[in-house]
Amino acid sequence: MTPIDAKRPLQLNENGQLRHFLSLDGLPRELLTELLDTADSFLEVGARAVKKVPLLRGKTVCNVFFENSTRTRTTFELAAQRLSADVISLNVSTSSTSKGETLFDTLRNLEAMAADMFVVRHADSGAAHFIAEHVCPQVAIINAGDGRHAHPTQGMLDMLTIRRHKGSFENLSVAIVGDILHSRVARSNMLALRTLGCPDIRVIAPQTLLPVGLEQYGVRVFTSLSEGLRDVDVVIMLRLQKERMQGGLLPSEGEFFRLYGLTEQRLALAKPDALVMHPGPINRGVEIESAVADGPQSVILNQVTYGIAVRMAVLSMCMSGQAAQRQLNQDAGEHN
Amino acid sequence: MTPIDAKRPLQLNENGQLRHFLSLDGLPRELLTELLDTADSFLEVGARAVKKVPLLRGKTVCNVFFENSTRTRTTFELAAQRLSADVISLNVSTSSTSKGETLFDTLRNLEAMAADMFVVRHADSGAAHFIAEHVCPQVAIINAGDGRHAHPTQGMLDMLTIRRHKGSFENLSVAIVGDILHSRVARSNMLALRTLGCPDIRVIAPQTLLPVGLEQYGVRVFTSLSEGLRDVDVVIMLRLQKERMQGGLLPSEGEFFRLYGLTEQRLALAKPDALVMHPGPINRGVEIESAVADGPQSVILNQVTYGIAVRMAVLSMCMSGQAAQRQLNQDAGEHN
Amino acid sequence: MTPIDAKRPLQLNENGQLRHFLSLDGLPRELLTELLDTADSFLEVGARAVKKVPLLRGKTVCNVFFENSTRTRTTFELAAQRLSADVISLNVSTSSTSKGETLFDTLRNLEAMAADMFVVRHADSGAAHFIAEHVCPQVAIINAGDGRHAHPTQGMLDMLTIRRHKGSFENLSVAIVGDILHSRVARSNMLALRTLGCPDIRVIAPQTLLPVGLEQYGVRVFTSLSEGLRDVDVVIMLRLQKERMQGGLLPSEGEFFRLYGLTEQRLALAKPDALVMHPGPINRGVEIESAVADGPQSVILNQVTYGIAVRMAVLSMCMSGQAAQRQLNQDAGEHN
Structure with a gap:
């Protein structure tokens, strides 16, 4: 019987298979690559006349959204x-009662209803991780965005987009532009790019929208868009979360566009075949101009298509990882 | 290779099969009859113990409702x-951002998610047509009501109701009563009745609720309910859209009922076996009295049953039309 | 042909099979036992890798909730x-129009859509019964809670919980604690316990929260929690409906907890292996303290699991009862 490794990350089972999907932090390159390969195969399913495979038949996936997001x-x-x-989809309000209790009791109740996976969206950083630590062993937790922390399926769909259009990560320059400070997408992307071997990751933002501690991600920081974009292969624009801009970190939308908005002129500084990416929904004329968003280098809508395939890959891999762990536990039980 | 006919209506593919379902305008009699025949066959499915056929297995139908309507x-x-x-069902608010952008970007995103059909409800006349013009070729658009313009599935379920109860349209007198001006149902019904060969179509309304240009539909106009109802075979009452009556076009609900409400007494002016129809939900005592709505001549609830069958027919015919067009495009590609 | 027995309860068909599920009132012990046995078999389905049986394939179950309850x-x-x-799930607002009309017309429309079962939740006592009296013969009505009247699936899941943990009802003392006056759960539980042969049913509540006419249920009434709990096998705590406490029936939540809250100390008065039950969601520190709710005697989460199995049993038994009745009617028709 394999002893349980206390330091093995929460997301992996004893065989190193995905069991929860919380963050790209600590996931090995092989696993990310397997995930991209699996998503590639599901892309083919989405293109079929009958877009359905029976992999999760009889399983219950429960969307538990503490924060609303129709799109995700x-x-x-x-x-x-x-x-x-x-x-089944639940919108859970966190306003009425004390948050901890609601989260906990809601969790226990959903477990008791024999849901197999919870897709969790929460405004607090670390919520998905907290849930995964406390959920019963037979349930898999998928993080669909938690506060400023992580949005790992978005990260992986961005990686799938880059791999499908650029082949590999080995010789790429990738720039992430915008509100790095508040962006869970930025964090997930930096982690994924680094793990997958991207040699030149750049972040471009005004000083006020840069978090501390960026060095740990091995990125180069630019405050000038023009400098940062020079000769990159990929530009990932972030969405300007207007509702988070209250604190006077920026003078105005117009000012932001003037300094950090992606225009055709500025895009010309990147490589001629540079990809333009954005997690959507886009604020036209705020972080990106329409000519670029709808232009020939934009792969923004491909990202949406790849997003379904990546989510299918995550759901099916976590389900396999859970099943394998159950088998391991059973075998261990029989040998004791 | 058949050249694309620029004047061929948007709704039909190169073989004349239904591809989108936007309006009854321009659809030939044969196609409407085929639709009614198909709906007839689906009525039988609705009566089975297992009310399910695998025709659209693995297809994704996306309800995109820019205007709420639980019923539809x-x-x-x-x-x-x-x-x-x-x-999947989406309620899309059109309030927050500029409408054009939302509509367009929402559309592109849903396409990218590999939805096969969009069932669209929108407050603006022409919205479904606009979407069909701009959607990618593999998606079918179904109009579930757009402004004052059209509600073609309602029109066809009314035709199915008439055909099932009266056999054919050839010798019928049909009266449409109420707020013709604001009614997409009225417009769809006039078009369908005319195409299907109904020789006597009447509209009955106060002068203020009659649109200009009614002559084009080949209808006879009455402002007196008693005169208009005389010897008709079918009475189609329209719903009084109270929220649209703000502009002082009518004195009051009571006044409307006194002049245009359908009572047993007035119904006696029609043929003894005249059908009473209404798209629902009914305003009892405003456009129709309960004794008539619940009476022996009322087929209001049959309309609801037929509505499911007609919608099944529309969804399956559009799906076939899309598939056939894809095949045509492929064959054309191979011959070039 | 068997003559229709006017006194046969609405819930049963001519063979005595379940046809609607409205209240536990009048249901014979054999039927409740059959329901528990059926639920037992569905518990096994919930534990499978593929949690799905094809019993209701092609049937339409319509959740009609006039009162919101995400959980149920x-x-x-x-x-x-x-x-x-x-x-399909409908939230029906009862505010806009006169209730009777909405209820009736909504009902008729859903019938016409060929729904097979309505799961009804309504704030008015008797609403489910009213609907069952007026619905067309081929639709089964399931009461998911109507006013203060009944919540029979909750009652039966409580019985399943007791039977699975205590084996039978024959020698048990069961205490129901809290707001008996406003609780449909209490009423359903008293009826079920009595029918299933529980010899000692106790209710414990302040005088102001006791309804009149409790004697008919054959229960013993206590106003002291300590006295009532003595040597019981099962404690069923009720949820304090804070929104119903406006009328000054109780001084405060703190006061309620001091007098009627279940603490470890008080639970020690019951038998050492007494079960602690609660319909959820719990108000920690109001009717129950966390140490008890999460303690070793609590079966609160098991109740949730059993609830799914009981609801599967109710849906499938009603569907069989409807089908059998249809067959009976058909046979009767053929013999006339």
Whole structure:
């Protein structure tokens, strides 16, 4: 019997398979690559006349959204349906009662309803991780965005986009532009790019929107868009979260666009075949101009398509990882 | 290779099969009859113990409702489920951002999620047509009501109701009563009745609720309910959209009922076996009295049943039309 | 042909099978036992890798919630999905129009959409019964809670919990504690316990929260928690409906907890292996303290699991009862 390794990350089972999907932090390159390969195969399913495989038949996927996001919820719903799972969606308000209790009791109740996976969206950083630590062993937790911390399926769909259009990560320069400070997407992308071997990761933002401690990600920091974009292969624009801009960190939308908005002129500083990416929904004329968003270098809509495939890959890999762990536990039980 | 006919209506593919379903305008009699025949066959499915056929298995039907309508959304949801499709429903608010952008970007995103059909409800006339013009070729658009313009599935379920109860349209007198001016149902019905060969179509309304240009539909106009109802075979009452009556076009609900409400006494002016129809939900005592709505001549609830069958017919015919067009495009590609 | 027995309860068909599930009132012990046995078998389905049986394939279950309850709706949705039914959920507001009309017209419309079962939640006592009296013969009505009247699936899941943990009802003392006056759960539990042969049913509540006419249920009434709990085998705590406490029936939450809250100390008065039950969601520190709710005697989360199985049993038994009645009616028709 393999002894349980206390330092093995929460996300992996004893065989190193994915069991929860919380953050890209600590996931090995092989696993990310396997995930991209699996997503590639699901892309083919999405293009079929019958867009359905029976992998999760009879499984219950529960979308537990403590923070509303129609867009992300819909993509997870579609991914689960195409794997033949049953889906229920709950919008959980965190306002009425003390948050900790609600989260905990809601969790225990959903477990008791024999849900197999919780797709969790929460405004607090670390919420998905907290849930994974406390959930019963047979449930897999998928992080669909937690506070400023992580949005790992977005990160992986961005990686799939880059790999499908650029082949590999080995010789690429990738720039991430915008509100790095508040962006869980930025964090997930920096981690993924680094793990997958991207040699030149740049972040471009005004000083006020840069978090401390960026060095740990091995990135180069630019405050000038023009300098940062020079000769990059990929530009990942972040969405300007207007509702988070209250604190006077920026003078105005117009000012932001003037300094950090992606225009055709500025894009010309990147390589001629540079990709333009954005997690959507885009604020036209704020972080990106329409000519670029809808232009020939934009792969923004491909990202949406790849997003379904990545979510199918995550759901099915976590389900396999859970099943394998159950088997391991059973075998261990029998040998004792 | 057949050259693309620029004047061929948007709704039909190169073989004349239904590809989108936007309006009854321009659809030939043969196609409407085929639709009614198909709906007839689906009525039989709705009466079975297992109300499900696998025609749309692995297809994704997306309800995109820019204007809320639980009732219509539910019937499309049921229709799609009984065809074994996967269904997702989105309520899209048009308030927050500029409408054009939202509509367009929402559209592109849903396309990218590999939805096969959009069932669209929108407050603006022409919205469904606009979307069909701009959607990618593999998606079918179904109009579930756009402004004052059209509500073609309602029109066809009314035609199915008439045909099932009266056999054919050839010798019928049909009166449409109420707020013609604001009614997309009225417009769809006039078009369908005319195409299907109904020789006597009457509209009955106060002068203030009659649109200009009614002559084009080949209808006879009455402002007196008693005169208009005389010897008709079918009475189609329209719903009084109270929220649209702000502009002082009518003195009061009571006054409307006194002049244009359908009572047993007035119904006696029609043929003894005249059908009473209404798109629902009814305003009892405003446009119709309960004794008539619940009386022996009323087929209001049959309309609801037929509505599911008609929506199943529309969804499956559009799906076939899309598939056939794809095949045509492929064959054309191979011959070039 | 068997003559229709006017006194046969609405819930049963001519063979005595369940046809609607409205209240535990009048249901014979054999039927409740059959329901518990059926639920037992569905518990096994919930534990499988593929949690799905095809019993209700092609059937439409419609959740009609006139009163919102995410929790109850979700458990019925899961139960229906695991039986392979199609599910649609409607939240019906009762505010806009006169209630009677809305209820009636909504009902007729759903019938016409060929729904097979309505799961009804309503704030008015008797609403489910009223609907069952007026619905067309082929639709089964399931009461998911109506006013203060009944919540029979909750009652039966409580019985399943007791039977699975205590084996039978024959020698048990069961105490129901809290707001008996406003609780449909209390009423359903008293009826079920009595029918199933529990010899000692106690209710414990302040005088102001005791309804009149409790004698008919054959229960013993206590106003002191300490006295009432002595040597019981099962403690069923009720949820304090804070929103119903406006009328000054109780001084404060703190006061309620001081007098009627279940603490470890008080639980020690019951038998050492006494079960602690609660319909959820719990108000920690109001009717129950966390140490008890999460303690070794608590079966609160098991109740949630059993709830899905009981709802699967109710849905499938009602569907069989409806089908059998249809067959009886058909046979009768053929013999006339």
